[in-house]
Amino acid sequence: MLHRVVSATALALAALAACAQAVPAPAAAGAPGIDQRQAAQGQRIDQGAASGQLTRREELRLERQQAHVDRAENRAKADGVVTGQERKRLHAAQDAASADIARQKHDRLRKPASS
Numbered sequence: 001m002l003h004r005v006v007s008a009t010a011l012a013l014a015a016l017a018a019c020a021q022a023v024p025a026p027a028a029a030g031a032p033g034i035d036q037r038q039a040a041q042g043q044r045i046d047q048g049a050a051s052g053q054l055t056r057r058e059e060l061r062l063e064r065q066q067a068h069v070d071r072a073e074n075r076a077k078a079d080g081v082v083t084g085q086e087r088k089r090l091h092a093a094q095d096a097a098s099a100d101i102a103r104q105k106h107d108r109l110r111k112p113a114s115s
């Protein structure tokens, strides 16, 4: 009897551990996916500025957009919990920012070769 209880507990713990590994907690304090995307977007903007695909004006606008997402992230984290809805909103903001970066990098406005 005791053995059965112990093994049921062990099973439950193992299941719990497996869940924790497979699915990130919906209400974790951090937002690692968001941070990763921010770093990636920042690199794309820098790369576009360096290649001349982005004018200085486009670069500044896209950087402001990233700063906006950053502030939204800080607001979401302020109470120590990033809810699923907050995470979803942050990803939507990054989706929009990502599309803007792609658009600005491939439009006809380029940095003049001389500058």
Ligand SMILES: [Ca+2]
Pocket: 053, 054, 055, 058, 103, 104, 105, 106, 107, 108, 109, 110
């Ligand atoms: Ca451009």
